[in-house]
Amino acid sequence: MTGLEALLRSVYSALDSDEFQEAVWRSSLHAEERVPQILEKYSYIRRLAEEVLEARRRAISNIEEVLERLRESARRVKLNLYFAETAEDARRIVGRIIGSGKTVVFSKSMVAEEIRLREYLEENGNEVWETDLGQLLIQLENGKPMHTTAPAIHLTVEKAARLVIEKLGLELPSDPRPEDIVLAVRGFLREKFTKADYGVSGANAIAADTASIVLVENEGNIRLVTGFPERHIVVAGVEKVVETLDLALKQALVQAAYAGLFPPTYMNIISGPSSTADIEHRRVYGAHGPREVHLVLIDNGRMKARGTPLEEQLRCIRCGRCQWECPVWRHTANIWGGEVYGGPMGINWTAITEGLEKGGELSMLCLQCMRCDEVCPVEIPLSSIIHWLRKNYVASLLS
Numbered sequence: 001m002t003g004l005e006a007l008l009r010s011v012y013s014a015l016d017s018d019e020f021q022e023a024v025w026r027s028s029l030h031a032e033e034r035v036p037q038i039l040e041k042y043s044y045i046r047r048l049a050e051e052v053l054e055a056r057r058r059a060i061s062n063i064e065e066v067l068e069r070l071r072e073s074a075r076r077v078k079l080n081l082y083f084a085e086t087a088e089d090a091r092r093i094v095g096r097i098i099g100s101g102k103t104v105v106f107s108k109s110m111v112a113e114e115i116r117l118r119e120y121l122e123e124n125g126n127e128v129w130e131t132d133l134g135q136l137l138i139q140l141e142n143g144k145p146m147h148t149t150a151p152a153i154h155l156t157v158e159k160a161a162r163l164v165i166e167k168l169g170l171e172l173p174s175d176p177r178p179e180d181i182v183l184a185v186r187g188f189l190r191e192k193f194t195k196a197d198y199g200v201s202g203a204n205a206i207a208a209d210t211a212s213i214v215l216v217e218n219e220g221n222i223r224l225v226t227g228f229p230e231r232h233i234v235v236a237g238v239e240k241v242v243e244t245l246d247l248a249l250k251q252a253l254v255q256a257a258y259a260g261l262f263p264p265t266y267m268n269i270i271s272g273p274s275s276t277a278d279i280e281h282r283r284v285y286g287a288h289g290p291r292e293v294h295l296v297l298i299d300n301g302r303m304k305a306r307g308t309p310l311e312e313q314l315r316c317i318r319c320g321r322c323q324w325e326c327p328v329w330r331h332t333a334n335i336w337g338g339e340v341y342g343g344p345m346g347i348n349w350t351a352i353t354e355g356l357e358k359g360g361e362l363s364m365l366c367l368q369c370m371r372c373d374e375v376c377p378v379e380i381p382l383s384s385i386i387h388w389l390r391k392n393y394v395a396s397l398l399s
């Protein structure tokens with residue numbers, strides 16, 4: 001079976017499932033209303049988005065300089081910095097830090113998904129738990145995230161309840177509401193947070209001038225993942241680095257707004273391990289938060305994308321706004337995607353991380369309606385990039 005045939009079969013199974021269609025449709029309607037309301041109420045978001053667009057263009061075209069600046073800052077704040085060319089390199093680096101027999105808590109990270117980090121650590125004999133509720137549900141159903149910021153949108157409340165009852169043995173009322181699931185999972189994960197040896201997170205943005213990791217969230221799990229265990233590991237794509245901390249904060253705010261959750265409940269800034277200077281004003285590292293922080297920056301096809309139409313995709317802030325807007329994605333979610341990424345942004349990210357052929361297969365289902373282009377906060381010409389992938393893919397089939 002060709003890759004395209006396999007894709008069509010998966011898409012058909014999504015179209016054929018009433019439960020899947022109902023769940024994705026409900027979520028899309030909620031998200032669709034929310035973002036325009038946020039943009040109207042907080043008019044400065046559009047201005048911030050323009051600044052972020054310019055900052056991301058500059059950072060990507062000067063990436064070597066920006067990374068060099070990050071290297072110097074990382075030394076200053078005692079952040080351990082690594083560069084991984086491939087997904088395998090990244091897994092190996094994290095695997096060496098963690099070893100085996102440990103308890104590891106994850107906050108949601110698409111890059112961790114991209115490199116199959118959770119599975120790798122489990123194979124190495126570690127107990128690993130996702131702590132974002134949606135991502136935990138994905139772990140329990142052994143599936144893949146169906147949206148960039150809302151991974152479990154394909155699950156109805158009934159299906160989510162079945163998963164936590166069957167896979168975690170939790171008790172829920174006979175007609176469970178989302179609140180009941182949240183409460184039960186909260187109790188279950190408390191114990192995992194307190195016994196975790198390592199916390200693994202992604203990054204919404206990274207500031208080169210201060211080596212700060214910026215993370216935005218609503219659940220509060222990122223605070224616990226990055227603050228409670230003795231050691232914190234960050235995995236992020238190289239494209240996440242911008243020049244300064246103020247730009248990194250703006251990027252995270254714009255991401256939260258276009259993801260439809262604004263104001264975000266929490267913003268986290270992490271610049272190296274925890275420390276105190278409370279005795280004789282001498283700085284001592286390893287206070288209440290982690291004693292070590294490691295940042296693994298991952299290339300995995302990103303640097304090679306520069307100089308091609310895919311370069312524009314590198315400024316994506318992963319808000320997922322284009323996915324909600326896409327008429328095809330609203331029936332397929334990330335089933336129309338590669339291993340991890342799906343929909344408009346996901347076709348292009350799949351081409352970057354899994355190769356042009358795979359991206360080309362996915363491009364064949366695009367309607368070229370350009371709705372995704374119109375809503376992207378950083379003006380990525382998504383449909384033009386998809387068109388370029390399709391043209392090359394068709395040419396390769398005909399040659």
Ligand code: SF4
Binds near residue numbers: 343366369382383
């Ligand atoms: S151009 Fe293609 S990817 Fe973009 S919204 Fe339309 S169908 Fe979706």
